[in-house]
Amino acid sequence: MRLLYHYPLSPFSRKVRLALAEKRLPFELRTEKPWERRAEYLDLNPSGEVPTLIEDNGFAVPEAAVICEYLEEAYPDTGLLGETLAERVEVRRLVTWFDSKFALEVTDNLLGEKVLKRLAGRGGADAGALRIGYTALGHHLEYLGWLAENRKWLAGANLSLADLSAAAHLSCLDYVGDVEWKKVPAVREWYARVKSRPSFRPLLAERVPGFAPPAYYPDLDF
Numbered sequence: 001m002r003l004l005y006h007y008p009l010s011p012f013s014r015k016v017r018l019a020l021a022e023k024r025l026p027f028e029l030r031t032e033k034p035w036e037r038r039a040e041y042l043d044l045n046p047s048g049e050v051p052t053l054i055e056d057n058g059f060a061v062p063e064a065a066v067i068c069e070y071l072e073e074a075y076p077d078t079g080l081l082g083e084t085l086a087e088r089v090e091v092r093r094l095v096t097w098f099d100s101k102f103a104l105e106v107t108d109n110l111l112g113e114k115v116l117k118r119l120a121g122r123g124g125a126d127a128g129a130l131r132i133g134y135t136a137l138g139h140h141l142e143y144l145g146w147l148a149e150n151r152k153w154l155a156g157a158n159l160s161l162a163d164l165s166a167a168a169h170l171s172c173l174d175y176v177g178d179v180e181w182k183k184v185p186a187v188r189e190w191y192a193r194v195k196s197r198p199s200f201r202p203l204l205a206e207r208v209p210g211f212a213p214p215a216y217y218p219d220l221d222f
C-alpha cells in the first residue's frame with residue numbers, strides 16, 4: 001500500500017494528502033516527528049522534513065512540491081495544475097506564493113512559533129515573530145479575499161493545487177484559532193467549499209495532543 005510519512009499539523013503534508021485524495025489514490029499515513037531526526041527517515045528524505053511518499057513498489061518521493069509534480073506526471077487523470085499553459089502558470093504562481101511567501105511570512109511565524117517550536121522542545125513563542133506573523137496574515141487574507149471575490153477557485157474556474165496549498169496552510173492556522181473569518185467573508189465562503197470536500201474530512205478529524213482546536217474548527221458552517 002502507498003504510504004505517506006506526514007505530521008498532522010504540517011501544511012506541506014496536508015497539501016499532499018489533499019492532492020492524493022482528490023486524485024482518488026489510496027494511501028496509508030505514518031506520523032513522523034521531523035524534529036526527532038530518525039536515521040531511518042533521513043535515509044528516505046535527507047532533509048528530514050515531512051512529507052515523503054513511498055509508492056507500493058518502495059519508490060520514495062520526498063518533498064511536497066516534488067511529490068505533487070510527480071503525482072501530476074504519474075497519475076494525470078485528475079489534473080490539479082490546470083489545462084492550458086496560462087492556467088498552469090497561474091496555478092504554479094499561487095502554489096509558490098503559499099508555499100514560499102505565505103509559509104515564510106505567516107505560517108512559520110504563527111504555527112511554527114506556537115506549535116512546532118514547542119513540540120520540538122525549542123521553547124515558547126517569540127512575541128516579535130507572532131507580531132510579524134499576524135500583520136502578514138492580514139495582508140495575505142486581503143489578497144486571498146481579492147482572489148476569492150473575483151474567481152470561482154483561487155487560480156480560475158477549477159479547483160487546483162493552488163486551492164489545496166492555500167487551504168492546507170489556512171487549516172493549520174485555523175487549528176490554532178488564528179483566522180478571523182468574520183473579517184474576510186469571501187475567503188470564508190471559498191474555505192467552506194474546500195472544507196466540505198471529502199478529501200478534507202480526515203484532516204478535520206485529527207487532533208494533536210496538547211493542542212486543542214477551537215470548537216468551530218471541524219464545522220462546515222463556521
Ligand SMILES: N[C@@H](CCC(=O)N[C@@H](CS)C(=O)NCC(=O)O)C(=O)O
Pocket residue numbers: 007009010011012013034035048049050051062063064065066
Ligand atoms: N520544502 C519542504 C518543506 C516541508 C516542511 O517545511 N516541512 C516542515 C513541516 S510543515 C518540517 O518538516 N519541519 C521540520 C524541520 O524543519 O525539521 C517540502 O516541500 O516538503
